[in-house]
Amino acid sequence: NTDTEFSAAIQGTGGLVKTRFAGAAKFDKVHFSSDARFGEAEFKGPAGFEETSFTGKSSFRMVRFGGETRFDGADFESDARFTEAQFAEAAHFRKAGFGGVAEFQKAGFAKQADFTRARFDGETDFGSTAFAGEADFSQTHFKGHASFSEAAFRDGAVFYQAEFKARASFRSAEFAGKAGFEALQSRASFGLAGSRFAQVPNFQEATLRE
Numbered sequence: 001n002t003d004t005e006f007s008a009a010i011q012g013t014g015g016l017v018k019t020r021f022a023g024a025a026k027f028d029k030v031h032f033s034s035d036a037r038f039g040e041a042e043f044k045g046p047a048g049f050e051e052t053s054f055t056g057k058s059s060f061r062m063v064r065f066g067g068e069t070r071f072d073g074a075d076f077e078s079d080a081r082f083t084e085a086q087f088a089e090a091a092h093f094r095k096a097g098f099g100g101v102a103e104f105q106k107a108g109f110a111k112q113a114d115f116t117r118a119r120f121d122g123e124t125d126f127g128s129t130a131f132a133g134e135a136d137f138s139q140t141h142f143k144g145h146a147s148f149s150e151a152a153f154r155d156g157a158v159f160y161q162a163e164f165k166a167r168a169s170f171r172s173a174e175f176a177g178k179a180g181f182e183a184l185q186s187r188a189s190f191g192l193a194g195s196r197f198a199q200v201p202n203f204q205e206a207t208l209r210e
Contacts, residue, residue: 001057001179003190008078009146010067013076016036016037016038016041016052017037017038017039017040017041017150018039018040018041019038019041019049019133019141020041020042020044021041021042021043021044021045022044022045023044023045023048024045024046024047024048024067025043025045025046025047025048025188026049027049027052028050028051028052028105029050029051029052029192030049030083031052031053031055032045032052032053032054032055032056032135032194033055033056033059034055034056034059035058035059036054036056036057036059037058037059037062038058038060038063038133038207039059039060039062039063039184039210040061040062040063041063041064041084042063042064042066043063043064043065043066044066044067044068045066045067045174046067046068046069046070046089047065047067047068047070048069048070049069049070049071049074049101050070050071050072050074050179051072051073051074051075051076052074052075052098053074053075053076053137054074054075054076054078054080054133055077055079056077056078056082057078057079057081057099057100058076058078058079058080058148059080059081060080060081060082060085061071061081061082061083061084061085061166062084062085063082063085063086063200064085064086064088065085065086065087065088065089065090066088066092067087067088067089068089068090068091068092069087069090069091069092070081070092071091071092071104072092072093072094072095072096073093073095074093074096074097075076075095075096075097075099076096076097076098076099076100076102076163076209077100078098078099078100079101079102079103079122080098080100080101080102080103081101081103082102082103082104082107083103083104083105083106083107084105084106084108084179085107085108086107086108087107087108087109087110087111087113087201088110088111089093089110089111090111090112090113090114091109091111091112091113091114092114093114093115093118094114094115094116094117094118095111095117095118095119096115096118096119096183097118097119097121097143097166098118098119098120098121098122099120099121099122099128100121100122100123101123101124101126101168102120102122102123102124102125103131104124104125104126105118105125105126105127105128106127106128106129106130107126107129107130108129108130108132109129109130109131109132109133109135110132110133110177111132111133112135113131113133113134113135113136114136115135115137115140116137116138116139116140116206117138117139117140117194118137118140118141118143118145119140119143120140120141120143120144122143122144123144123145123146123147124139124142124144124145124146124147125146125147126146126148126151126192127147127148127149127150127151128149128150128151128152129148129151129152130151130154131151131152131153131155131157132154132155133154133155134155134156134157134158134177135153135155135156135157135158136156136158137157137158137159137162138158138159138160138161139160139161139162139163140159140162140163141162141163141165142162142163142164142165142166142168143165143166144165145166145167145168145169146164146166146167146169147168147169148168148169148170149169149170149171149172149173150171150172150173150174151170151173151174152173152174152176153173153174153177153179154177155176155177156178156179156180157175157176157177157178157179157185158180159180159181159184160180160183160184161179161183161185162180162181162184162185163184163185163186164185164186164187164188165187165188166187166188167188167189167190167191168186168188168189168190168191169191170190170191170195171191171192171193171194171195172193172194172195172196173192173195174195174196174201175195175196175197175198175201176198177198177199178199178202179197179199179201179202179203180201180202181202181203181206182203182204182205182206183204183205183206184200184203184206184207184208185206185207186206186207186209187209188209189209190208190209
C-alpha cells in the first residue's frame, strides 16, 4: 500500500520539500500549526487537503499534482503560494479561504479548476496561469487586488456572481471558450485592456467599474 495518510496536527513540514508521494496522499482536516512547505513535491496519485487548516505560510511552489486534487474548505490563514504548480487532473478549491496573499502565477490546470465560493482576502495573482479545462470562479469573493493578467482560458471561464471589492485586472488575458461574467459585481476598477475573446462574453446583469 503506497497511500499516505496524516491526521491531527503537524508542527513543521520542512522535510516535505521535494517529497514524492507514490499513492494517494491524505491530509484532510490536518492542522499545520507552522509554515507548510511542499515546494517541488510530487503527488503521483490523488491529493486530499479538504478542510485542512494552515496557520503559517504555505508553499506548493512547483509542485506536481498527478491525480485529482482537493482543497475544498481548506483555510489558508497566511500567504499561500502555488506558483508554477501543475495540476494534471481536476483541482478543487471549493469554499477554500485565503487570508493572505494567494499566488498562482504560471500555474497549469490541465483539467477543471473549481474555485466556486472560495474567498480571497488578500492580493490574488493568477497572472500567466494556464487553464486547459473549465475555470469556475462562481460566487467567489476577492477582497484584495486580483490579477488574471495574461492568463489563458482554453475552455470555459465562469465568473457567475463573483465579487471583486478591489481592483481586478484581466489585461491581455485570452478566452478561447465561453466567458461568463453574469451578475458579477465589481466595486473598483475592472480592467480588460488587451484581452481576447473567441466568443462574445456574457456580462448580463453584471455591475462593472472601469
